Amino acid sequence: MKTEKAIFLTPLQLSGIKKIPGKISKVYLGSDSCEHMLPSPEDIKKVHDMGVEPVVSVPILTDFHLERLCGLVPAMLKLYWKPEVSANDIGTVIRLREKFGSDINISAGRHLFAQWARNSLDYTAGLRDEFNISMFETDDVYTAESFLQTNKFRIAFHYPYKYYSLTRICPYKGGIYQNCDRACADRYIPLDDGSIIWRGNAYFTKSGAIPGLPPDRMILSYDMISGHVSKGDTGGIK
Amino acid sequence: MKIKAGIRTLEEAEYFADGGAGEIYFGINGIPSHIKNPECNVNNASVPAIRKTIEYAHSRGCRMFVAVNEINALNLKTAIFKMRELMDCGLDGFIASSPEVVRNYPAVSPVPEWHLSSLAFCLNRAALDWYKSYGFSRFVIYQHFFPEESISFFANSGMESEVFFLSDDICVNMDGLCKGCTGTPGDGKKFCHRYYYAEGKKFHCRWIDIDTEIKCFYSYAKKAGWLKLVRLTDFSHRKKVFAYAKKLVAVAGRTDNYENFKKETFDIFKNMRRLRHEN
Numbered sequence: 450m451k452t453e454k455a456i457f458l459t460p461l462q463l464s465g466i467k468k469i470p471g472k473i474s475k476v477y478l479g480s481d482s483c484e485h486m487l488p489s490p491e492d493i494k495k496v497h498d499m500g501v502e503p504v505v506s507v508p509i510l511t512d513f514h515l516e517r518l519c520g521l522v523p524a525m526l527k528l529y530w531k532p533e534v535s536a537n538d539i540g541t542v543i544r545l546r547e548k549f550g551s552d553i554n555i556s557a558g559r560h561l562f563a564q565w566a567r568n569s570l571d572y573t574a575g576l577r578d579e580f581n582i583s584m585f586e587t588d589d590v591y592t593a594e595s596f597l598q599t600n601k602f603r604i605a606f607h608y609p610y611k612y613y614s615l616t617r618i619c620p621y622k623g624g625i626y627q628n629c630d631r632a633c634a635d636r637y638i639p640l641d642d643g644s645i646i647w648r649g650n651a652y653f654t655k656s657g658a659i660p661g662l663p664p665d666r667m668i669l670s671y672d673m674i675s676g677h678v679s680k681g682d683t684g685g686i687k
Numbered sequence: 688m689k690i691k692a693g694i695r696t697l698e699e700a701e702y703f704a705d706g707g708a709g710e711i712y713f714g715i716n717g718i719p720s721h722i723k724n725p726e727c728n729v730n731n732a733s734v735p736a737i738r739k740t741i742e743y744a745h746s747r748g749c750r751m752f753v754a755v756n757e758i759n760a761l762n763l764k765t766a767i768f769k770m771r772e773l774m775d776c777g778l779d780g781f782i783a784s785s786p787e788v789v790r791n792y793p794a795v796s797p798v799p800e801w802h803l804s805s806l807a808f809c810l811n812r813a814a815l816d817w818y819k820s821y822g823f824s825r826f827v828i829y830q831h832f833f834p835e836e837s838i839s840f841f842a843n844s845g846m847e848s849e850v851f852f853l854s855d856d857i858c859v860n861m862d863g864l865c866k867g868c869t870g871t872p873g874d875g876k877k878f879c880h881r882y883y884y885a886e887g888k889k890f891h892c893r894w895i896d897i898d899t900e901i902k903c904f905y906s907y908a909k910k911a912g913w914l915k916l917v918r919l920t921d922f923s924h925r926k927k928v929f930a931y932a933k934k935l936v937a938v939a940g941r942t943d944n945y946e947n948f949k950k951e952t953f954d955i956f957k958n959m960r961r962l963r964h965e966n
Binding site: 509510511512513515538539540541543544560563564567569570572614616618619620623625627638639640641642647652 | 759760763784785787808809810811812813814815816817831832833835836837838839859860861864865866867878879883884885886887890892893894895896899
């Protein structure tokens with residue numbers, strides 16, 4: 450089985466990119482930790498125009514941001530057949546299915562799948578069938594391998610950053626905001642002890658481990674193509 | 688608004704029930720319910736002791752619940768067995784995060800009341816309605832979910848509501864999604880508690896300011912049925928938290944003006960901040 454390759458980009462990262470490497474067939478656009486990184490219709494079109502299929506990635510959503518997502522899907526439907534959304538909470542899955550039926554593909558993002566994977570295989574399979582979930586994302590080698598072994602789940606593996614923690618309280622501004630000026634500039638900032646990469650409202654460790662069984666899709670981090678992690682100034686943040 | 692207090696020993700139940708808590712909750716060995724198991728559980732309690740405690744709480748008009756929100760596929764069967772045993776002791780219900788637990792609980796009497804755990808990460812109405820369809824009758828407002836975001840939860844959801852006492856020990860990073868408590872690279876301290884350095888500058892995970900904290904409390908006190916006090920800290924700390932919480936609930940109950948509420952309670956919130964740092 451051939452592993453499909455995808456790259457994960459936020460809208461801010463996308464703005465600095467002119468070309469997607471040839472072996473990449475999908476671009477995860479958005480963020481699975483921050484609702485303020487929802488792409489615009491123009492972002493989606495830009496990726497589409499580069500000849501790559503966008504997958505919109507969203508974190509656990511509040512009503513406000515869920516409706517923003519629902520407002521974005523028609524723009525995706527205009528551009529290409531069966532657009533994919535990577536959702537991280539059950540409410541998002543339900544609302545998308547209610548509103549767009551089988552016109553879109555829905556994958557379970559790493560947070561949602563981590564929640565489901567704690568339950569029995571039958572339970573997760575039941576949810577997959579009920580909501581027609583096309584792909585399950587994880588950054589955990591054990592979870593990936595145990596589900597790949599069943600041959601019943603399509604698995605996407607995030608590499609090389611393994612999710613560590615996240616907050617809805619902006620580390621840059623100290624509150625929760627419905628609108629955001631993206632003060633974080635979405636840089637990858639390694640902590641000085643090298644243990645953790647800080648990115649916006651989330652923290653990651655660098656994994657390096659890949660499942661022994663090939664996943665259906667590898668979701669590579671932005672710096673896998675950009676070749677660097679930010680070492681610039683922190684924009685005055687404290 | 689009434690108070691739901693977390694306990695770590697059965698003896699503590701008497702204190703909170705006598706003090707006017709409307710509900711008490713706890714965790715027990717063998718049923719995963721918290722990342723800090725077993726230290727925040729009621730450990731090694733016998734079934735007769737649990738029964739006696741529940742009877743005492745009920746005699747004081749206080750109901751009792753057990754947290755079962757970290758159950759996974761591997762321990763589901765044994766957990767359900769223990770849960771039935773607890774219900775036979777007179778327990779009122781459970782705090783759960785997975786519909787699979789509710790679905791697997793047998794349809795026998797006594798029927799438990801199901802409260803949705805914050806670990807369900809329920810932040811929108813569609814998710815709430817889904818959980819309700821499985822039999823959850825009460826939701827909890829997630830700690831990182833502010834009043835203006837949760838309006839739909841209080842609009843004819845047909846469910847009871849509870850909210851965490853944010854001034855107490857609440858995680859800065861999203862509890863249950865955060866791996867910081869289970870193993871932190873670096874100095875061994877919990878990630879959220881330490882200062883860290885990036886690009887030569889010093890940072891710290893940030894919490895909300897005191898004004899927001901007071902606004903949240905007031906707003907939720909006017910809408911939510913229950914104030915939930917966590918069980919993570921030692922008993923002496925939680926006694927102080929309970930006393931402050933009771934005062935705040937009382938003031939919110941008789942005040943219909945936010946500025947008056949803030950004026951009257953500002954020192955309590957300041958004291959709560961101090962208490963949190965002491966712990």
